[in-house]
Amino acid sequence: MKIKLIAFGIAKEIIGPAESDLEVKTPCNIGDLKRILMTQYHEFKKLQSIKFAINEDYQEDHFQIHEGDEVVIIPPVSGG
């Protein structure tokens, strides 16, 4: 299935474009996606943490991703 990845901050610099499409096998949860990204982009392994959001909420590893979902990669935040 195809999902849309949206990246901010350092994640955007690691992946390249801010938005990209990714083909993943079904089923795929956040934990699976994390492993795919860590394998494809070694720079993610060096980060302090990496979180994911769907529908503007943080989601944990067990959360199932659906076809067409927009998954936002949240590298360590540093507002304030």
Place this chain on the structure above:
Amino acid sequence: MRDIQILDTPLTTQPCHDAVADPAAGGIVVFVGAVRNQTKGRKVVQLAFESYVPMALKEMGKIADTLSQKWGILHVSIHHRVGVLEIGEIPVIIAVSTPHRQAAFEACQYAIDTLKETVPIWKKEIFEDGTVWVSAHP
């Protein structure tokens, strides 16, 4: 009253203060962030902020929920700036009003501490000879 905004224009304290002013308030605490001129001895020239705005507003809303539930605040105002900021400019202002001052101090501290942990906003330090995304690496 809950006044939560992400702005790309310079922040000032007066609108935040005005947003939380209330005849029932015994105290108003206003936290004002500032762009510092150095990090670990390295001279910072500018800071660049970016945000995943809809989620950042939602996460700041959750902070406001907690302030109401835990400290019974009257009002809260959170303004966060995005874009490129110069030294001394204001990246964030948080104002909280409560009937008694102690709760206002505690609630404001909780708000800025939590904002730095959960709200999807990122800052890049711009040095004379390079850039670094803050907190990205251990």
